[in-house]
Each structure stands twice: as C-alpha cells, then as structure tokens.
Amino acid sequence: MSLFKYESELREPLVKGSKTYHQITEDIVAPIEVKPGKLWYIGFYIAVCMLLFGVFSVYEEVVYGIGQWNLNKTQGWGWDITNFVWWVGIGHAGTLISAILLLFRQGWRTGVNRAAEAMTIFAVMCAGQFPVFHMGRVWDAFFIFPYPNSRGSLWPNFDSPLLWDVFAISTYFTVSVLFWYTGLLPDLATVRDRAKTKLRKLLYGIASFGWTGSTKHWQRHEALSLVLAGLATPLVLSVHTIVSFDFATSVIPGWHTTIFPPYFVAGAVFSGFAMVNSLLLVVRKMMNLQDYITIGHIEAMNKVIVLTGSIVGVAYLSELFVAWYSGNKYEAYAFFYTRANIYSTLGWSYVGMIGCNVLSPQIFWFRKMRRNLAVTFFMSVVVNIGMWFERFVIIATSIYRDYLPSAWSVYYSPSIWELGFYIGTFGLFFTCFFLFSKYFPVIAIAEIKSIAKTSGDNHKLNVAHVEAEEPEAFAHEYAH
Numbered sequence: 001m002s003l004f005k006y007e008s009e010l011r012e013p014l015v016k017g018s019k020t021y022h023q024i025t026e027d028i029v030a031p032i033e034v035k036p037g038k039l040w041y042i043g044f045y046i047a048v049c050m051l052l053f054g055v056f057s058v059y060e061e062v063v064y065g066i067g068q069w070n071l072n073k074t075q076g077w078g079w080d081i082t083n084f085v086w087w088v089g090i091g092h093a094g095t096l097i098s099a100i101l102l103l104f105r106q107g108w109r110t111g112v113n114r115a116a117e118a119m120t121i122f123a124v125m126c127a128g129q130f131p132v133f134h135m136g137r138v139w140d141a142f143f144i145f146p147y148p149n150s151r152g153s154l155w156p157n158f159d160s161p162l163l164w165d166v167f168a169i170s171t172y173f174t175v176s177v178l179f180w181y182t183g184l185l186p187d188l189a190t191v192r193d194r195a196k197t198k199l200r201k202l203l204y205g206i207a208s209f210g211w212t213g214s215t216k217h218w219q220r221h222e223a224l225s226l227v228l229a230g231l232a233t234p235l236v237l238s239v240h241t242i243v244s245f246d247f248a249t250s251v252i253p254g255w256h257t258t259i260f261p262p263y264f265v266a267g268a269v270f271s272g273f274a275m276v277n278s279l280l281l282v283v284r285k286m287m288n289l290q291d292y293i294t295i296g297h298i299e300a301m302n303k304v305i306v307l308t309g310s311i312v313g314v315a316y317l318s319e320l321f322v323a324w325y326s327g328n329k330y331e332a333y334a335f336f337y338t339r340a341n342i343y344s345t346l347g348w349s350y351v352g353m354i355g356c357n358v359l360s361p362q363i364f365w366f367r368k369m370r371r372n373l374a375v376t377f378f379m380s381v382v383v384n385i386g387m388w389f390e391r392f393v394i395i396a397t398s399i400y401r402d403y404l405p406s407a408w409s410v411y412y413s414p415s416i417w418e419l420g421f422y423i424g425t426f427g428l429f430f431t432c433f434f435l436f437s438k439y440f441p442v443i444a445i446a447e448i449k450s451i452a453k454t455s456g457d458n459h460k461l462n463v464a465h466v467e468a469e470e471p472e473a474f475a476h477e478y479a480h
Contacts (some may be wrong), residue, residue: 014107014110015452031437031442043428047430054423058421061133062084067069069350079414084460088123089270091124093272094117094176096273098117098179098183101113102226102229104174110448111292124169131162131235151352163459164245165242165243165246168238168243179229185209186206243278253331254397271384274381277302278384279433298370309362323336324336340475356385360382
C-alpha cells in the first residue's frame with residue numbers, strides 16, 4: 001500500500017499527460033492568442049442574432065405596453081417570471097463549485113470552476129432583466145427605490161419577498177463577480193507577460209492590477225479568496241431560498257408550502273450543474289482542453305446531478321403527499337386535477353417535468369453512463385428542459401385557475417414577443433460566453449498548476465515508480 005498520504009492512487013489524475021508548468025500555460029493561454037476557428041465565429045454570430053431578436057422583442061413590449069405579452073386576468077405571471085427563476089437557478093452551480101468546493105478542498109473543482117463562475121455571472125445578468133421589463137413602464141422604475149421624495153408615502157414594501165429578491169440577487173451577483181475576478185488576476189498577468197502587442201500588454205496590464213506574483217500578492221490573493229468563499233457559501237443557499245419565498249409566502253394553492261426553500265435550492269444546483277456540463281463539453285472539444293477537463297471531472301458533476309435530481313424527486317412526492325394529507329380541497333385541486341392529471345390543460349408540463357427531472361437522471365447510477373460524453377451532453381440538455389417545465393408548472397398551473405370560476409382564464413400560451421425575449425437572453429448568455437472564452441483563460445492556470453504536482457498524471461507515475469524502485473527513499477520522503 002502506498003505511503004503517500006495526500007492523494008489516493010485509486011483516484012484518476014485531474015491533469016492528463018506529463019505536463020510541465022510551461023506546457024500548462026501554453027495549452028490554456030494559446031487559444032486566446034490566436035484567431036478563433038470557424039466554429040467560434042458561427043456560434044458567436046448565431047448568439048448575436050438571437051440577442052438582436054431579443055432586443056427587438058423588448059422594444060415591442062416597452063413601446064406598445066405589457067399587452068404585447070399574453071398575460072391575462074389571472075395569469076399575471078407567465079413566461080417572464082418562469083424564465084427569471086430558471087436563469088437564477090442556472091447561476092447557482094458556479095458559486096457552489098467555486099466557494100463550497102474550495103472550502104472543502106475538493107481538487108476536481110480546478111478544471112471547471114472558471115467557466116462555471118463566468119456562467120453564473122452571465123445567467124444572473126439574464127435573470128435580472130425579466131422583473132425589470134415585467135414592470136411595463138420601465139421609465140418609472142426609480143419609483144421602487146427607497147429614497148426621500150416629494151410623492152408622499154410611495155415607498156417599497158420591505159415585507160415583500162419581491163424586494164428581498166432585489167437585495168439577495170444583487171448581493172449574489174456582486175460577490176460572484178468579485179470571486180471570479182479575484183481568481184482571474186494571476187492568469188491575466190500571465191497573458192500580459194506573453195502579450196506580443198503593446199495594446200494587449202496595456203489592456204491586460206490594467207486588468208491584472210499590477211500583479212507580480214510576489215509572496216505578498218499570493219498571500220493576499222488566497223486570504224481574499226477564502227473570505228469571498230465564506231461570504232458566497234451562505235448566498236448559494238439564501239438566494240434561491242428567497243426566490244422561493246416569492247411563492248411560499250402567498251396563499252395561492254400549490255405555492256403556499258414550507259418545502260419550497262430546500263426544494264428550490266436543490267433544483268437550482270441540479271439545473272446549474274447540468275448547464276455547466278453542457279458548456280464544458282463544448283469548450284473541451286473546441287479548445288482542445290481534454291487534458292484539463294477530464295472524464296473524471298464530468299463524472300463528478302454527474303454524481304451531483306443524480307443526487308440533486310433525487311432530492312427534487314422526493315420534493316415532488318412530498319408535495320403530492322401534503323396535498324392529500326392536508327385535506328385542503330383547493331390544494332388537492334391544484335395538484336391532482338390541474339398538475340398531476342395528464343388530461344388537464346397543462347398536464348403535459350407536469351409529465352415533462354417528472355420525466356426530465358426525476359426519471360432520466362437515474363441513468364447516472366451506472367458508471368459507464370456517467371463517463372459517456374454523448375449521454376452526458378444529451379442529459380444535461382434534458383435536465384434543463386425539465387427544470388424549465390418545473391418553473392412553468394409551479395407558476396402557470398397555480399394561477400390560471402383562480403378561487404372564483406368566473407375569473408378563470410383561457411389556456412395561457414406565450415406571445416411571439418415573450419418567446420423572443422427568452423431567446424434574446426440565450427443570445428446574451430452565449431454572446432458573453434463566447435467573448436469570455438476568446439479573451440480570458442477558461443481554466444484557472446494558477447490553480448491547475450497548484451494541483452499538477454499532487455494530482456497530475458506524471459506525478460502519479462513518478463510516485464509509483466519511486467515507491468517500487470526505492471521503497472526506503474519513498475518512505476523517508478512521504479511518511480512525514
């Protein structure tokens with residue numbers, strides 16, 4: 001048995017190949033120093049076209065009013081709030097990977113944390129637009145800010161979870177940006193030092209804040225990273241908990257339930273990890289980073305997906321049990337007649353939710369499936385479709401049938417401008433991600449180097465060789 005006590009021989013290496021520090025730098029920085037390939041340009045232009053369609057859709061809604069959306073008498077929330085909650089959920093995995101796994105010293109986070117952090121920032125940017133434009137008259141948005149004014153007692157209701165959302169998500173966004181940018185500083189300095197033009201050297205020099213790699217800089221960098229990780233960890237739990245309060249503090253059947261906070265957090269991590277998986281598989285292929293984003297990384301992500309998917313499944317069953325056991329006829333109507341009834345108007349969305357979120361992830365109990373890239377990519381897309389269904393089920397099925405049958409609306413379906421707004425946020429997300437992958441290292445160079453000695457392919461081979469050839473020397477070096 002190996003005497004090396006820091007890294008199990010059974011764990012596969014997190015860095016493939018016999019990589020030197022210089023090779024690691026070359027592999028990760030080289031893609032941003034050369035002209036992008038044809039696939040990058042195709043993807044970027046498609047994303048920009050989607051973004052422009054979204055901008056035009058928002059223009060139609062702002063100029064002609066909220067009536068451009070198919071909201072009606074009971075359906076005051078439709079695709080806009082569904083997509084808001086969905087995008088906030090997508091943004092959860094980045095901070096979870098960065099902060100919580102850093103505090104728990106999980107080495108496998110180093111290959112995926114940078115892209116996940118960027119994904120968090122872009123997802124929150126997309127989410128924040130939906131409540132703003134849902135106001136309709138966006139030019140009056142300053143009315144919601146708590147500042148002294150001459151309009152009398154026009155103040156926000158601080159008891160409303162909708163206002164808590166503003167504080168929670170803005171704080172989450174700020175801490176996520178700081179955490180992401182702090183990790184970027186050493187890598188930006190590396191790109192600065194390799195720059196071949198004065199403009200690149202100037203811009204990356206400004207962006208790196210004069211980083212020199214001195215001992216003092218590294219000490220401050222590590223201390224700040226731990227502080228930000230400590231701040232971000234409760235935010236991971238609090239942000240989607242507060243989003244769930246938008247529903248749980250109401251008296252609408254299907255919303256008024258105490259299980260929502262943990263249920264929403266598990267669902268957010270579930271969808272966030274699925275999105276990270278799909279993005280990383282594309283980045284891994286396009287930028288030839290297979291040695292750094294390994295099958296082991298993908299398998300670890302899939303383990304989290306099957307765990308959180310199972311938690312979400314238990315939450316679905318708990319909702320049905322509570323609706324039955326409570327004896328509340330309105331709650332029972334919302335769940336058994338409106339949602340879990342395949343013959344109801346919106347029953348198809350509940351079936352899609354259960355199929356995508358509960359049944360399909362169970363395939364990852366099999367190791368072969370967890371390590372299959374094609375299955376992983378397909379499943380990551382399926383999971384995100386299922387999580388969208390979940391948000392739509394929660395919002396639409398609870399309010400399109402009100403307490404008063406006379407107020408019941410017709411079947412809700414989005415207008416072209418609601419659909420266009422959603423497509424536009426995808427355009428914004430992928431436009432930002434393509435630009436990020438072009439101008440920033442998508443993998444944390446410094447962090448990969450920090451684990452190369454203990455978790456790299458070459459190191460494991462050397463340890464095995466030394467242990468076999470010189471057991472006394474190995475014992476002397478590693479026993480203490």
